[in-house]
Amino acid sequence: MSETVLILGATSAIARATAAAFAARGAALYLASRDMDELERIAADLKLRYNVEVHHGLFDAEATETHEAFFQAVIEEMRRLSGVVLAFGYLGDQQAARDFNAGAKVIASNFTGAASILSHCANYFEPLKNGFIIGISSVAGDRGRQSNYVYGAAKGALSLYLQGLRNRLFASGVRVITIKPGFVDTAMTYGMPKLFLVASPQAIGERIVRTLDKSADVVYLPWFWRYIMLIIQHIPEPLFKRLKL
Ligand SMILES: NC(=O)c1ccc[n+]([C@@H]2O[C@H](COP(=O)([O-])OP(=O)(O)OC[C@H]3O[C@@H](n4cnc5c(N)ncnc54)[C@H](OP(=O)(O)O)[C@@H]3O)[C@@H](O)[C@H]2O)c1
Secondary structure (H helix, E strand, O other): OOOEEEEOOOOHHHHHHHHHHHHHOOOOEEEEEHHHHHHHHHHHHHHHHHOOEEEEEEEEOOOHHHHHHHHHHHHHHOOOOEEEOOOOOOOOOOHHHHHHHHHHHHHHHEEEEEEEHHHHHHHHHHOOOOOEEEEOOOOOOOOOOOOOOOHHHHHHHHHHHHHHHHHHHHHHOOOOEEEOOOOEEOOOOOOOOOOOEEHHHHHHHHHHHHHOOOOOOOOOOOHHHHHHHHHHEEEOOOHHOOOOO
């Protein structure tokens, strides 16, 4: 039976590439985000290029009160789901660190909204004893830095949440995969100074889908970020706090 995959935050550059890689292997898709016009364009393009079933619908990560009905509507429309890719994210700006209301939006988009929709996904897959959840977190969640610690804290919380979910769902045979990209060339990083080792969203999307054919639980993309973050995590705190990062 072919795969049926829900992609949350489907207008993101990484999500588009992931959707294309799933479509290339014949998966039926449900694309969700806040921008219905853009979703319609992406869905039409994927249908044309890959001749697969593509549905789309409105999803706002911050509107947690709508998540249960949203997820039920997806199941009714798709009849069944084999997996979910959680791709939405919001970087925010420098204000997020100085102004709690700006920071709260970053936390709500990247963590609270993710925890809310993932609870519905997990409750669906657990009794089926089948399925996968791929959550896109970030290397930014591995250590707090002055330049983006609100986003980093939200992504760090998401990584921990996914780790706990993996532990809970292991016995049911449901896979939970945490993706930690480094810098990727998307709208999120557009115009940022001092970026290095920037990957293309296409390469990241293809690798995300390929993780399903491997046994890894936490995947750094590209692979070398695992070692970069290992070094960063091991810098002693008395030294780390003096660095301009
Ligand atoms: N680019 C990087 O260097 C990088 C590095 C590490 C991790 N990541 C993570 O990778 C994922 C994809 O990022 P990207 O770079 O491809 O991002 P992007 O092109 O900027 O897209 C971000 C996506 O998040 C969606 N989104 C934001 N707030 C939302 C909300 N409240 N409800 C629903 N959707 C929301 C947006 O959808 P709409 O506006 O259409 O609703 C948009 O599709 C994100 O989780 C990001 O944090 C990115």
